[in-house]
Amino acid sequence: MRVLHTSDWHVGRTFHGRDLLADQETVLTGLASLVERERVDVVVVAGDLYDRAVPSAESIDTCARVLSAIREAGARIVITPGNHDSAQRIGVFGAFAAAGGLHLRTKLSALDTPVVLDDVAFYGLPYLDPEPSRHALGVDGRGHAAVLGEAMRRVRADLRNRSGLGTMVLAHAFVTGGESCESERSIRVGGIDHVPGAVFDGVDYVALGHLHGAQKLAENLRYSGSPLAYSFSEARHRKQVLLVDIDSYGLHAVTQVELPVPRRLATLSGRLDDLLSDPRHADLEECFLSVAVTDEVRPLDLQRKLQERFPYAVHAEWRPDGGRAAAELRYADAVRGRSDHQIAAGFVHDVRGSAPTASESSLLEQAFREVETE
DSSP states (O other): OEEEEEOOOOBTOEETTEEOHHHHHHHHHHHHHHHHHHTOSEEEEESOSBSSSSOOHHHHHHHHHHHHHHHHTTOEEEEEOOTTSOHHHHHTTHHHHGGGTEEEOOOGGGTTSOEEETTEEEEEOOOOOHHHHHHHHTOOSOSHHHHHHHHHHHHHHHHTTOOSOEEEEEEEOEETTOOOOTTSOOOOBTTBOEEOGGGGTTSSEEEEESOSSOEEEETTEEEOOOSSOOSGGGTTOOOEEEEEEEETTEEEEEEEEEOOOSSOEEEEEEOHHHHHHOGGGGGGTTSEEEEEEOOSSOOTTHHHHHHHHOTTEEEEEEOOTTSOOSOOOOHHHHHTTOOHHHHHHHHHHHHHSSOOOHHHHHHHHHHHHHHHHO
C-alpha cells in the first residue's frame, strides 16, 4: 500500500493579513495529481485541517473541493484533528463520510479502534488536550506525554488482538528532537510540551503533525510539515509530503516529494530610498517580504511606500543603523523631572528618530494649554 503523509493544512490561514485560500487550494488540489501519478491508496492528514476551530464558510468550501479532488483521484482519506481544529465539528458526520472513503478519527473513545484499509490498520489519535484528556482516559499524570502514553498503551493492547496487518499511527504532538518555528501555536502545558519518541514504539510508521518543517526523527517517525509556509521563519523550508510504502510486512520505504511554492518568502534590509530604487531587488517584487528599514529617522507611511514597489511587503520594521530602536526605559525613569511637553517631545523622538519641529512643538504646547483650560 502507498500512503501519502500530510499534515497542518491550516485551511483559512492568512499570512500577515493576506488571504491564502487561493494558494492553499492550488497546492492542496495538486495532491490529487500526485495521487494519480504515484498510485497513492490512502492520503492521511495528521491534524490541523483548518486554522481555527470555527472555520469560515469559504474555508470549508475550499477544503471540501480539495478532499473531493483527492477522493476522485482514487485515494481514500484518513483525518485526525489537531490543536487548531474542533474535533466535534470535523467529526460530526464521520459515520456517513466513511462510507464514501473519508475516515474522520475524532473521538477519544475510539482512538484504539483502527480504520483497516487493505492490509494496514490506521490508528488516528485526535489532538489530546492534556487536562480534559487525562480525565477522559483515566490518567493520573499530567502533560501531553502522559495522555499520549496512555493512548499508545491502548493502541498496543488492541494490536495484540490483530495479526497480518501493517500499522500506522496519526498523531499531533511536539516530539522531542523536533524543530519548531514561529507559525505553530504552543501546546505547552504545565511547562511540559515535548513527548519522547519512545511513546510510539511498537508500530510500523508514525505520521506526525504539528511542526511545520518536514523532519525525520527516526526512519518510521516523521513530520511531513505544512504544505505552505506560514511564517518568515519557514523561508528556507522545502515544503513536501511523504510517500510511505507499507504493508502487512511493515514499512518498506519513505520518499519525499517537494511541493510547489505559490509565492516565495524573503527578507530585505536597507535605507528606504535605496530599497525603492536599487534594480538588484527586482526579483523580490513578487515575494512575500519582511523588510527592515535602517534610516536614522523613521520614514512616514513606511508600509505604503514599500508597497509601491513591493506589493507583497507584508511586514516592515524600523531598525536604524547602529542598532538604536525605540528606547527600552522604565516608565518612571523616562518621565522623572520632565514636563508634559518634554515627555511628549521625547515620545516623538523615540518613535520617529528625530525631535519635533518648531511647528510641531507649537501644536503640542497649544494642546496642553487646551487640556489645562478644560
